Amino acid sequence: MKTSVGGFIKKNTMVIALVLVVIFFSVSTGGKILLPQNINNLISQNGYVFVLAAGMLLCILTGGNIDLSVGSVVCFTMGIGALLLKANLPVVVALLVMLAVGLCVGMFQGFWIAWISVPPFIATLAGMYAFRGLSNVILGGYSVGVNNESFLKIFGGGADCYVPDFLHGEGLNLTCMAVGIAAVVILVLLFLRGQLVRKKMGIASDNPIGEWVKTIIISALILWITYKLSQYKGIPSVLVWIALVLLIYGYITKNTAIGRYFYAVGGNEKATRLSGVNTKLVYFLAYANMGLLAGFAGTLTLARAGHAEPTYGVGYEMDAIAACFIGGASAYGGVGKITGIMIGAALMGVINQGMSIMGISANYQSAVKGIVLLVAVLVDVLSKKENA
Amino acid sequence: MSIGENMYLGNERGKKAAIDWNTTYAEADKYLKMVGLSESSKVLVKEIGTGKQQLVEIAKALAKHAKLLILDEPTSSLNEEDSRALLDLMLGFKKQGMTMIIITHKLNEVSYVADKITVVRDGSTIETIDNAGHDIDEDRIIKGMVGRELTNRFPKREGVKIGAVNLEVEHWTVRHPLYPERLVVNDVSINVRKGEVVGIYGLMGAGRTELAMSIFGQSYGILAGGTLKIDGKEVHLKKSPTDAIRHKIAYVTEDRKGNGLILSQSIKVNTSLANLDSLASHMVIDKDREYQVAEEYRDKLKTKTPSVEQLVGNLSGGNQQKVLLAKWMFAEPDVLILDEPTRGIDVGAKYEIYCIINDLAAAGKSVIMISSELPEVLAMSDRIYIMNASRMVGEMKASEATQENIMATILRSGRGD
Numbered sequence: 001m002k003t004s005v006g007g008f009i010k011k012n013t014m015v016i017a018l019v020l021v022v023i024f025f026s027v028s029t030g031g032k033i034l035l036p037q038n039i040n041n042l043i044s045q046n047g048y049v050f051v052l053a054a055g056m057l058l059c060i061l062t063g064g065n066i067d068l069s070v071g072s073v074v075c076f077t078m079g080i081g082a083l084l085l086k087a088n089l090p091v092v093v094a095l096l097v098m099l100a101v102g103l104c105v106g107m108f109q110g111f112w113i114a115w116i117s118v119p120p121f122i123a124t125l126a127g128m129y130a131f132r133g134l135s136n137v138i139l140g141g142y143s144v145g146v147n148n149e150s151f152l153k154i155f156g157g158g159a160d161c162y163v164p165d166f167l168h169g170e171g172l173n174l175t176c177m178a179v180g181i182a183a184v185v186i187l188v189l190l191f192l193r194g195q196l197v198r199k200k201m202g203i204a205s206d207n208p209i210g211e212w213v214k215t216i217i218i219s220a221l222i223l224w225i226t227y228k229l230s231q232y233k234g235i236p237s238v239l240v241w242i243a244l245v246l247l248i249y250g251y252i253t254k255n256t257a258i259g260r261y262f263y264a265v266g267g268n269e270k271a272t273r274l275s276g277v278n279t280k281l282v283y284f285l286a287y288a289n290m291g292l293l294a295g296f297a298g299t300l301t302l303a304r305a306g307h308a309e310p311t312y313g314v315g316y317e318m319d320a321i322a323a324c325f326i327g328g329a330s331a332y333g334g335v336g337k338i339t340g341i342m343i344g345a346a347l348m349g350v351i352n353q354g355m356s357i358m359g360i361s362a363n364y365q366s367a368v369k370g371i372v373l374l375v376a377v378l379v380d381v382l383s384k385k386e387n388a
Numbered sequence: 389m390s391i392g393e394n395m396y397l398g399n400e401r402g403k404k405a406a407i408d409w410n411t412t413y414a415e416a417d418k419y420l421k422m423v424g425l426s427e428s429s430k431v432l433v434k435e436i437g438t439g440k441q442q443l444v445e446i447a448k449a450l451a452k453h454a455k456l457l458i459l460d461e462p463t464s465s466l467n468e469e470d471s472r473a474l475l476d477l478m479l480g481f482k483k484q485g486m487t488m489i490i491i492t493h494k495l496n497e498v499s500y501v502a503d504k505i506t507v508v509r510d511g512s513t514i515e516t517i518d519n520a521g522h523d524i525d526e527d528r529i530i531k532g533m534v535g536r537e538l539t540n541r542f543p544k545r546e547g548v549k550i551g552a553v554n555l556e557v558e559h560w561t562v563r564h565p566l567y568p569e570r571l572v573v574n575d576v577s578i579n580v581r582k583g584e585v586v587g588i589y590g591l592m593g594a595g596r597t598e599l600a601m602s603i604f605g606q607s608y609g610i611l612a613g614g615t616l617k618i619d620g621k622e623v624h625l626k627k628s629p630t631d632a633i634r635h636k637i638a639y640v641t642e643d644r645k646g647n648g649l650i651l652s653q654s655i656k657v658n659t660s661l662a663n664l665d666s667l668a669s670h671m672v673i674d675k676d677r678e679y680q681v682a683e684e685y686r687d688k689l690k691t692k693t694p695s696v697e698q699l700v701g702n703l704s705g706g707n708q709q710k711v712l713l714a715k716w717m718f719a720e721p722d723v724l725i726l727d728e729p730t731r732g733i734d735v736g737a738k739y740e741i742y743c744i745i746n747d748l749a750a751a752g753k754s755v756i757m758i759s760s761e762l763p764e765v766l767a768m769s770d771r772i773y774i775m776n777a778s779r780m781v782g783e784m785k786a787s788e789a790t791q792e793n794i795m796a797t798i799l800r801s802g803r804g805d
Contacts, residue, residue, distance in 0.1 A: 197676055201676060201679065201680065255672055255673055255675065256668070256671045256672055256673060257664045257665065257668045257671050257672075257673055258671055260657065260661075260664060260673065263650075263653065263657070264650055264653070264657070264661060267650035267651070267652045267653050268646075268649065268650040268651070268652075270646060270647045271641075271646075271647055271648050271649055271650055271661075272650070272661070273607075273629065274604075274607060274629050274639065274641065274647055274648075275629070275633075275661045275662040275715070276628075276629045276630040276632075276633040276634075276662055276719075277630075277661070278628070278630065330652075334650070334652045334653070335652060
């Protein structure tokens with residue numbers, strides 16, 4: 001029993017850290033961080049981190065490779081999007097062009113990395129400079145505003161960008177609550193189905209109590225967050241997009257063959273190649289996909305900011321990388337989960353927000369983030385040592 | 389880095405911060421000579437073969453004036469000749485008063501070189517046998533290792549019908565990937581029939597692995613000529629293992645940790661990797677079936693593990709080898725090329741691997757077994773090819789082959805270079 005508790009703690013170190021950090025800030029801010037509006041802001045402000053981290057995870061899985069160009073690509077696609085919307089093109093066209101541009105950039109970088117064997121660090125460093133420069137070029141160095149209401153509403157995290165309350169609750173957004181409850185029901189049903197199937201096939205679980213505890217905690221968390229949000233204005237539209245991206249990528253990494261290959265390449269590239277997997281294509285896909293998601297993060301960021309500026313997106317790549325490593329991705333590749341990066345991104349978001357509410361200056365915030373990252377990776381390295 | 393740099397890494401010659409390279413290389417050369425290497429210590433380590441690298445490792449220990457030398461499987465990558473030289477070297481050191489511990493799977497080595505033999509099984513000491521006279525019976529050691537008397541080290545294969553020629557390679561020639569002027573496989577022709585186990589024996593560096601990997605979708609070197617026929621029809625395999633797998637060829641590597649398994653993943657993931665497509669529809673993996681498959685092969689190969697979710701890195705060498713075999717059996721090949729299938733695993737697991745090979749042959753598969761262990765090749769093969777210095781120098785029926793005439797064939801062919 002003791003070992004199973006120990007194993008549970010070890011496996012969920014970052015979840016526990018997140019809980020501790022939330023408790024710390026709710027005490028030190030007098031509970032302000034748990035106000036509905038602040039939770040809402042936390043999600044809206046960090047939307048891009050979740051989206052980018054999902055893409056970055058795939059790159060990191062292939063062997064600790066990172067993509068440094070992400071911030072610049074976000075800015076570049078923002079600029080293109082802003083110009084297209086300014087020219088009164090429809091939202092769909094703007095969105096598709098932004099995604100396509102991101103994808104092309106990713107494919108361009110992926111080509112060099114996969115087939116010409118340019119080290120990812122260098123290929124994407126080049127991209128980081130190049131697309132920052134090109135962002136300046138297309139924007140002419142100015143800020144370009146977006147007035148298209150429907151674009152802002154669909155992708156935004158601004159003042160009035162929420163999923164409308166179809167159920168017209170009073171004081172409480174019933175749609176939001178209903179969605180939360182539905183999510184929990186689905187989650188529990190999936191969990192039970194999984195348990196049944198495993199029982200039928202005689203697969204013994206390593207830690208049955210831990211799995212139950214986990215499911216209950218996650219359900220409670222979903223209910224709690226949706227309850228808080230429904231006390232405010234309901235589901236921010238950006239949350240829909242984050243959830244969609246995370247669900248899709250969670251599914252890809254867990255249940256598809258291509259998802260499996262990302263882990264395999266990071267675990268042992270040679271063995272994977274000799275098993276008949278086109279490993280070069282795997283590298284290419286990781287970076288092409290990263291570009292696509294950078295384009296999508298550009299869309300979200302443009303809608304939230306309401307305008308594009310050549311300086312936007314600076315440091316976004318680092319936020320995404322940090323979220324992955326804090327979330328338990330291995331710096332050597334082959335290990336990491338979408339649920340992990342969710343925790344990682346949330347942890348960083350909570351720390352940022354908590355310190356902002358406490359009135360700590362941005363300079364200190366950055367320092368604290370750095371320390372958190374180091375500690376997180378340290379935990380990973382030390383727990384590995386214990387195992388070895 | 390060069391041999392000299394490697395030998396004095398962390399033990400640099402010279403004053404203060406500056407390294408005295410002349411002393412370094414001069415001393416390094418001295419120790420190299422002592423272990424019987426003629427290479428200059430300025431040669432890069434990556435340019436010499438694994439056998440010589442092993443000797444450099446020992447020279448490095450000597451350079452530190454070690455009093456106790458612990459050798460962990462020092463001969464696992466050496467051929468018989470080099471192994472013998474290394475063991476004799478150990479005996480020489482012993483005369484000079486050095487204490488040595490040798491950890492090995494090879495029984496003839498312990499009985500040849502050790503004064504005392506300790507058998508370790510499942511993490512605990514089983515017994516210590518005195519071997520002062522160097523005359524211990526191998527069966528005596530085996531008894532300690534498996535906990536029972538192993539009457540036959542090689543299971544018999546009976547009543548297997550050998551069918552038509554399945555894979556035929558003719559005039560196969562491969563160039564070295566970095567030095568194209570060097571032929572690593574020179575005009576080699578082999579064939580294997582259904583239900584047949586063909587052994588390829590040769591010394592380390594004879595070109596056996598290179599031949600095998602080259603057949604397996606040109607995974608090694610540059611193909612310079614030759615034809616490959618499957619079931620009598622000529623096939624042009626693309627330069628990728630994928631195409632070889634599609635043509636039902638499997639290559640089970642000699643380097644299971646480097647080229648074979650993903651140690652950070654579970655047995656289940658490793659088992660399904662080479663044939664994941666068969667478990668997936670529209671790219672979505674049927675995870676329940678994947679689990680069943682992994683379980684099935686665990687049963688079939690008697691892999692010792694609490695669960696197929698166990699990480700492969702946590703398994704013993706023998707069990708890792710079984711997972712590797714499981715992976716390739718699940719790929720459902722017609723031709724299996726097994727490269728040193730029993731390297732570095734204990735006697736009990738070896739026996740089980742031999743049984744698996746027999747089952748494969750009985751199921752009508754064609755098995756090519758590359759091995760540096762003569763008794764294994766003799767006992768397991770129906771037919772034996774002998775390679776030396778990139779060439780095929782002999783072929784004989786197992787019934788006609790003996791240790792003596794195989795070694796004689798190699799010696800008669802000359803060293804080639």
